[in-house]
Amino acid sequence: MPRDAYEVLGVSRDADQSEIQRAYRKRARRLHPDVNKDPGAEDEFKELSEAYDVLSDPDQRSRYDAFGPDFRRVSPDVDPAAYRRARASQGAGSGGGRSRGWGGAGAGGDFRYASGDVDIEDLLGGMFGARGPGRAGWGPVAGSDQEAEVEVTVEEAYGGTRRTLTISGSDASLGGAGGRRTIDVVIPAGVVDGQRIRLRGQGGQGIGGAEPGDLYLTVRIAPHARYRVEGRDLHVMLPVAPWEAALGASLPLQTPGGDATLRVPAGTSSHRRLRLKARGLPNTRGKPGDLYAEVQIRMPASPSTEERALFEQLRAASAFDPRSRP
Numbered sequence: 001m002p003r004d005a006y007e008v009l010g011v012s013r014d015a016d017q018s019e020i021q022r023a024y025r026k027r028a029r030r031l032h033p034d035v036n037k038d039p040g041a042e043d044e045f046k047e048l049s050e051a052y053d054v055l056s057d058p059d060q061r062s063r064y065d066a067f068g069p070d071f072r073r074v075s076p077d078v079d080p081a082a083y084r085r086a087r088a089s090q091g092a093g094s095g096g097g098r099s100r101g102w103g104g105a106g107a108g109g110d111f112r113y114a115s116g117d118v119d120i121e122d123l124l125g126g127m128f129g130a131r132g133p134g135r136a137g138w139g140p141v142a143g144s145d146q147e148a149e150v151e152v153t154v155e156e157a158y159g160g161t162r163r164t165l166t167i168s169g170s171d172a173s174l175g176g177a178g179g180r181r182t183i184d185v186v187i188p189a190g191v192v193d194g195q196r197i198r199l200r201g202q203g204g205q206g207i208g209g210a211e212p213g214d215l216y217l218t219v220r221i222a223p224h225a226r227y228r229v230e231g232r233d234l235h236v237m238l239p240v241a242p243w244e245a246a247l248g249a250s251l252p253l254q255t256p257g258g259d260a261t262l263r264v265p266a267g268t269s270s271h272r273r274l275r276l277k278a279r280g281l282p283n284t285r286g287k288p289g290d291l292y293a294e295v296q297i298r299m300p301a302s303p304s305t306e307e308r309a310l311f312e313q314l315r316a317a318s319a320f321d322p323r324s325r326p
Contacts, residue, residue: 005051005064013065017056024052025144025213032141032207140210146203147216152187154224154234158256158281160189167202167215185217190282192232193221227256232281232289238274239298240264255279255291262293270297 006013009023030036031045054060063071066080074083150163163185183202191197196216203213221229228235238253248266252259255276262274272295280289300307 003047003051005054005069008047008051009055011055017058020052020055022145024048024056025142028052028141029144029204029207034207140206140208142210143204143206143213145213145216147218149218149220150185150187151220151222152191153222154227154229155256156187157191157219157221157229158189160191161187163187165215165217187219188284190232190284190288191219191221192281193219193229195219226254229281232283234280234289234291236291236293237296238262238264238293240268240295242297242299245269245295245297253291253293256281260291264295268295270295 006015009020009027011019011023015023027048028045031041031048033042033045036045054064060071063074067074067078067083146167148165150165152161164182165185166182167180183199185197185199187197196218199215199217201212202215205212226236234256236253238251240249240251244251244264245268246266248268249264251262251264253262253276254260257279260276260279262276264274268274274293274295276291276293278288279291282288303311
């Protein structure tokens, strides 16, 4: 009996098609006979290709899940539950022909690998694309997709920036030595933390003339001493003097897009949030974020004699009790 197709590809039974394709590409590049000269690599590649041929086709995968490696020998109108009951009653190994692989059925129902009754060129053609007659080799294998993280500041996320990436043999990294090539990457204005940027054709190189994979950059916004980022919204602390909070004021506020003026209403208390609409991270495809300034009332650490006198007058004149409920 062949190994389980899911086990061969190293995926779970509920894996989606993208997971199956990624798993196949990763292993195919390692085992491809044009790359791996280990004596056992060819057999492993053949087993991998057969498993992928089955699981990449939704109809074949459905029948494989229902009937196992013998799915091609079972009539399309057979009920899976009835088939399992019949197999259980007959005992393991009954039913005629041998089950040796996922290739085509031969004479007398014998089930052989594709190198027997089925042309290996036809089998590989279904996975790697059309091939000319008589072409030697195992056929092309598409390059693997690669992933990397790139860190930017809040200011760079706001206005966009550039990075130089060094692409090594199997992964992508920022900087570093020993890479095969470097590429300049444009980080667009308005990126958010966790956003993925796809660089088509900048991943792993294909084998046998196949297309290269893609490079996926995950953007990370570095912690900032001034700004806190939530999606596209920015949050800052706004220091305010007691008289500014009491009487109201128009205060300057620095933002990634430049200086702005924020109106603090009279009677503002600490922790009140004031919004500057559309002054967060930009969005080329929709609504930009907002900037929220949280008021933080600060007192002079060492008030002057005159300031103390004024505060004393305020205390004597005011009936305000901050601990009473409004």
